[in-house]
Amino acid sequence: MRLVIQRVASAAVDIDGETVGKIGRGLMVLVGVATGDTEADAEWLAAKTVAMRIFPDEEGVMNRSVKDAGGEVLAVSQFTLLASTRKGNRPSYVHAAGHELAVPLYELYCHKVAELLGKETQTGRFGADMQVSLINDGPVTIVIDSDRN
Secondary structure, X not given: OEEEEEEEEEEEEEEOOEEEEEEOOEEEEEEEOEOOOOHHHHHHHHHHHXXXXXXXXXXXXXXXXXXXXXXXXXXXXXXXXXXXXXXXXXXEOOOEOOHHHHHHHHHHHHHHHHHHXXXXXXEOOOOOOOEEEEEEEEEEEEEEEOOOO
8 A cells, every 4th residue: 555645734625516525734645555455554554644743743843643733634545646657658557456455445544544543534535536635734745655664
């Protein structure tokens, strides 16, 4: 699994003009599921997401997690994170998991984040054409890949 985590002042996801997920201060997380990913990957990444110290403390040092900061999480599925661009100019998505694996692992990730954070994880809608907006805070952007980090 691959995550792109952005610390945000706010973020939202709209589908067909309707806001389906919205947060204030917290983390906007793009979630890509690869073939071969497991529940252990989803659980490990959820724990890393909630515990990662990328929010400033009272001295401005990044020492606080989203949980410590009282923040929220918006998680949006994005298979394009698994794009291979080694050959040609058209990305290949052969490493992206199909719906039968990706949906349950994305949902497990969201469930575990909510459980660890103690509040609902806001989401987009798997497979939908979504418009995502955010105000990146910092900017702080972290990429985590469960099979490399």
